[in-house]
Amino acid sequence: MSDEHEHYEAVVVGAGPGGAAAAAALANYGVETLVLERGVDAGSKNVSGGLIYAEESAPYTIDDLFPDFREEASERPVTEYYLHNVAGDKVKTVDITDLHEHDTEWSDSVLRRRMDSWLAERVHEMTRETGGGLLTDVRVNGLLREGGEIVGVTCDEVDPIRADLVVAADGVNSELARDAGLMDWEDPEEWFQGVKAVVDMPPEVVADRFDVGEDEGVAHLFSGDLFEDVRGGGFLYTNEDSVSIGTVFHLNSLVAERAEPHELLDALLTHPLLAQWLGDDYEEREYSAKLVPDSKKVALKEPHEGRLVVVGDAAGQMQAQGPIIKGMNHAVSAGALAAEAFAEAKSRDDPSSAGRRYAKKLRSEGVMKKLRPPQYRAVSALGERDAVTNVVDGVLTSGVGRTAIKALSGQLDRLFGSPFLTSMVPDTRTSYVTLPTIIAEELGTPVREESTVEPPTLADRIGDLTYDTDIGNPHIRLVDNSVDASGAAVSACPVSAQDFGGGCYREETVTSNGDEERVVSLDTQPCVECGTCAVVADTEWEHPRGGKGVEFREG
C-alpha cells in the first residue's frame, strides 16, 4: 500500500438514492466508507419525475435502509393512478391503479433536493461511524489507475483517493462508467429526456383540486397527440405543497422531430385537460431537465470493472415499464447489493470478486430481469422497425382498427393493467402516439375547460434558476461546431431554442472570406447539466467542478 494518498475501504461517488443505499449498506457491514458528492448539497444536481417505488419483490427498499424515509423525505403516497389518452380536446381516461399497485408495497412522490439531502444526512452519520463520511462540493473526475488497474478515484478539489471498492453512483452521464469504458454517450436511441416544472400549490388547494386527503396523492399520465409525433408522454404527480408536471421523450424522436422540449412541456401545461388542476394561479417554482437511460437498451449486464461497481442511472438501471418509470428503486437495490457483494468478497478474502458477485446478485434477485425483460427482446425485434410500425399504424387508423379499439373499450383498464403487456410494448410511434390518439378519438369525451395557464418564457425559466458559475471554466467544449455535427442540440437542449439568444446552443451565420456558413455556438452558463448534448452533439462533455453550475432547489 502506498502512503501517498488517503485510503478508504470504499469510496462511493454520488449521493443519490443509489449511492446512499450503497453507503448505508456498506456502513452496516462496518466498511470504512467515504461518499463524495459534487453538488453543494446532495440533491442539488438531481432531477426525477418524482415517484419512488418500494417493490414487494425487491431485495431492498429505501425504507429498509432508512426507516423514517417516508415520514421525513417523501411527499405523498400515490393512491390513485390514471392514464389519459388525448386527441385534440378529446380525452379517454383509463384507471391504471392496478398496474401501479402490481408488486408495489408503497409508492411516494418525491422532490429530490429534499429527499437526497435528508438521505445524505443519515449517510453521513452512518459512514462517520466507520471512519468515513460524506463530503459535498467534490467532483470525482476519473478513475485512479496503477499499472492499468483501478485503485481509486481522482477529484477536482482534493488529492486522489485510494479505495478497495469504488462505487460509481454518479448518475446519468456517469463520467466514471465512461472512463471505465462501460458506457458511451453516442446513440440517442438509448436515452429519454425528461423535462419538468414544479408548480407551487398550497396543500389545501391540492386537496381540493385533486380530491385527496392529507396522506393521499394522485398520479396522472398523458399520451396521444399532445406532442405531435414525438414519442413520449407526460406526467403529473401531487407533492405536499406543489405538483410536478413533466414530459419524458425518446431522445432520438426529439432529435428527429427537431422538437423544442420546453414547448412540449408548455403544450401539456396549457392543455385544457389540466385546467381543472392548475387553475388560474399558475406559479412555476422550478424548471429542470435530465436525461434518463433506457434500461431495456443500456442496462449494463456486467456493471463492474476491477474494483469499480456501477449502480443506478450510471449503470443504465432505469426501467420504463410501459408508462410507469422506475429508476430510484432499482438504484437502491443495486447499491445495497453492491455493498453486500463487497462485504461477502471481503470476508471470503477475495475482494476482487466483488464485481462479479454484484452482477450475480442483480440476476439472482430478479433486478436484471426487470431492467431487461426477455419478452421485450422478442417483440422489439419486430416492433421497432419502421415498416412494421407503418403497417400497424395503417391498420389502427383504418376503419378495421378503429372498430377493434371500440370493441376493446370495456377492457382497456385490463389491457393497460397488465405489467406483462406493458413491459413488451415496443418503442414506436404506435404505442406512444397512434394508439392513444385513436383510443381518444374513438372513445374519448371532449374536455370543456379552457386553460388560462401562461408558462414562463425560457428566458424567465433560466433567469429563475440558481447558478454558481465557474467563470472562465466552461465544462462543455464544442468539438465540431458544424450544424451537421452539433445542430441538433439547438432544439434538443432544454434551455436552448431556435431563435433564442439566451440559451446554451445557438445557430449563427458567419461569413469568412465572403462565404456564409451556419455554425453552432455554445455558452455553458445556462446549462442545467441534463446530459442531452453529450449524446446529440459533438462535444467534450464533463460536469462542472464541485459546487459549481446549476443548483436545483426542488429537483
Place this chain on the structure above:
Amino acid sequence: MGDPLDPSDYTVDELREELETVETADELESVLEAERTSKNRKTALEAIRNRLDDLGVPEAEAIEEDTDTEGEYLEAGGEPPFDPAEFDIAELGPKLKDVEDIDALRALLDAEESGENRDSVVTLVESRIDKLSESEVEGEVDPTELSVAELGNAVQNVDEVETLEAILDAEESGENRETAKNLIQSRIESVSGGEREEAEAAVPPEEKHPDLDHPTADKRHVRALEDGTYGDMWVYCETQAGALIDVSREMLGKARELIDGYNDDYDADERVVAVLVGDDVEKHAEECIACGADVVVYHEDDRLDRFQHKAYTEIFCDMARWGGDPGEGNPGEADWRDYDEPRYVVFPATNNGRDLSAQVQAELDSGLASDCSGLFIEDAVISNPVKTGQPGTNKTFERVLHMKRPDFSGFEYSTILCLDNPNREFHPQGASVIPGSFELPDPDPDLEGEVVEHDVALDDDWFRVEVTEFDQLEAGVDLTGHDVIVAMGRGIGADPTRGMELAVDLADCFEDAEIGVTRGIVTGSYNFEGHVEQYTQEERQIGETGQVVEPDLYVAAGISGAVQHKVGMDESDTIVAINTDPEARIRDFSDYFIEGDLFEVLPRLIDAIETGELDLGAVTDGGRDASETTASDEGDTHE
C-alpha cells in the same frame, strides 16, 4: 404426542386456535420449526412464539432441552438475542449494530448457519464480529499483527509505560521494524514525558545534542523569557499594490470581537494592534482603526514597497519585542505598551502572509497554527504531562487562543492550542487565517485609535534579495468608473466587424468611454477582424458573470436585455437602447428606446454628435424622467 400439527394446513387465525390445544413446549417447538421451513409467515411464527411464552418456556430453553445440535451453540456462545431468520438482510444491518456482545453475535451466526444460512447474513454477522473483536484488541496490542500505521493508532490508546514496553519487546522479538519501534518509543516518551522533561529541561538543547546544528541558538532573548508579560492581539495588515486587502479588514473585525469578549471575561483592558509594513502605508491607519484597531503600528520605507521576506520579518519581530524585557540588544522603551511580547498574533494565510507568519513565529520561538478558519479565546484544561509537568494531573491554561483549522477539505476540523511548557513559554500564540473566513466589518469612522510609527535602522543585508523584474498578472479591462459605456449585443450578427467598428467610433465621440459586450458576443462564433477582436473578449463582458458598471450613459445596441445582462448595467444613469424589436425586454429599463437597425442608427448618431447637432450630455441630464423615444424605421432619433 398425538399427530404433529402441520401449521401450513392452517391460516394464521386458524393456527392460533389450534395452538391452544398444544400443551407441550416440545411440540410447539416442532410446529415452529415446521412453519419456518414451510411458509415462514411472520405472523404465524409470532403466534407460535406467543403460545410458547404462555406456557412459560422461553424459546431458547426449549431448544436446549430438545435438540442436540442447537444445544451446542448455546453452550458455546449463549443465547442469540433474537432469531435472525425472522428478519431480512436489510433489517438485520441496523439490528446487529445494537448487539455489542461478541458471544451473542456468535450465537446469532450459529443460528443463521443452522437455519437459513444466507450468505449475506453470515457475512454481515461475521463483519460485525470482526469489528468488535478489533476494538477489543486495543487493550492488548500485538504489534506483529499490525501495520506500522495501525500500530501508531493502537498505541495512542495505551497510557501505561509497562504495557508499552511490553509491546516494544514484542516488536523487537518479532518483526523488529525500525519505524514501529520509533513509534512505540515516542509514545513511551510522551506518556512519561512529564518526568523526563523536568529532569532535562534545564539542559539547553545545544548542550544536550552538541552534535547537531542549532540554528535557533541565538534566540536567547525569547528563551530567556520566564514569566514574561504578554498583552494585546496583533493583526498583520497586508497591503497589495498599495491597497489594504480584504482579509486584513476581516481579521481586524474578528480581533475586535475577540478582544472585547476577552476584556469582559478576564476583566482586562487589552487592545487590538494593527501592524502595517511597506512603502507609504500610514495612509491605511485610519481605515484600520475604523475596522477595529485600537493602535496602529507602522513602518514605512521605500525599500519596502514590495514584500521582502527577511526585511519584513525583522521589522515585525522588532516591533513585537519593542519595549520588552530589557536585555542585551533589546529595543528601546515603548511608551505605548507595557508588555514583553504580544499575547496573540494573526496573519493572513495569503502567499506573503504564510511566509511571514512562519518565519516570525520561528524567530520569536513560538508556534503557528496555519490556515485557520475559526478563532476563539477560552480556558483549556489539559492533562498532557508535557504541558502540566506532572503526569496524571490536570492544569487549567487561561486565555488560550483556540485556532480551528480545516483538515481534508473541511471534512474535519482540528483545534490547535499553543500552550506554554513548564520550562518554556510559547508566546505569542499565533495563527494565519484563510481569507474569507470572517465577515468584513462595517467600518465605523467614529472609532478612535493611536497611530505609532516604528523606527529601526534597516540593515542592507536584509535586502540581499533584489526584485529585478516582475509581472503583474493581466488585470484585464476595467469597465467601471467611465462616463460612457457603449455595449454591443448579438444584434451585430449581420456584420459583426462593422458593428464593433461602429461601437469604437461612437466611443471615440466621448472623452471617457469604454466598449462592453454581452455574453452573446463573447460566446458567439463571429469571425471578427483583427482590429476589433480585442473588444469582443470575455474581459469586456457586462452582467452577472462579467463586470457591473454604472456609467452616466449606457448605450445598448442590439442587446435583448436578458436579466443576467441587466444586473450588470441597470444602475447606469441613462440607458439608451437601440433595437429592431420593439418588444425587446431592454425597453423595460431603458430611458430612451430607439426602434431601429443599429447599422443605420449608430452612424447617424455618431454623425449627429460629431457635428454637434446632438448633445448626448444633455440627454444624460434629462434622462431621469425616462421619456421614451421611438424612432421611425429609418432610424431617426427624436429627443
